[in-house]
Amino acid sequence: MNTRTESTILFTNCTAEEQIYNCYRLIHTVDAFLGDDVFSVFITTKTDDGLDEEFVYDIARDEQMAKDFFSHICRERVTACTLQDIAKDFLADF
Numbered sequence: 001m002n003t004r005t006e007s008t009i010l011f012t013n014c015t016a017e018e019q020i021y022n023c024y025r026l027i028h029t030v031d032a033f034l035g036d037d038v039f040s041v042f043i044t045t046k047t048d049d050g051l052d053e054e055f056v057y058d059i060a061r062d063e064q065m066a067k068d069f070f071s072h073i074c075r076e077r078v079t080a081c082t083l084q085d086i087a088k089d090f091l092a093d094f
Contacts, residue, residue, distance in 0.1 A: 006030070010039075011067075013074045021046040022079060026070040028063075039066030041073065041087070045080040054080035056087045 011026040025042040039060045045052045060066040069090055072078075078086050 011070055013070075015074070015077060017077060019048055020077075020079065022077060024070065024074050024078075026066060028066075036061050037063065039063065041066075041070065041083065043073070043078065043080045043083050052080035054083040056083060059087060059091075 007027050007029040009025050010028050012023065014021070014023040016022075023044040027040045027042060029038045029040065030036070031038050038058050039062075040055065040057045041059050042055045043053065045054075059069055069087075072090065073083070073086060076086070
């Protein structure tokens with residue numbers, strides 16, 4: 001079985017605050033088996049202690065929900081270290 005998936009970075013937002021630099025990416029892919037839209041988030045956080053990265057696959061299958069989550073993490077200055085907890089809390093509301 002040959003499948004091909006492509007991904008697109010829909011949005012990128014980078015912030016700097018008190019020696020903490022965050023780069024947020026909202027990524028769109030297509031489920032290889034179902035053909036559904038899949039939205040994921042990737043955060044890179046750079047501090048004096050080093051570089052941390054975190055990825056959450058399939059945060060949403062709905063584009064507006066994904067955009068809402070992306071806006072939330074950017075607004076709240078979520079770091080890579082806290083992304084999993086924030087995603088869990090956000091999804092608990094749905």
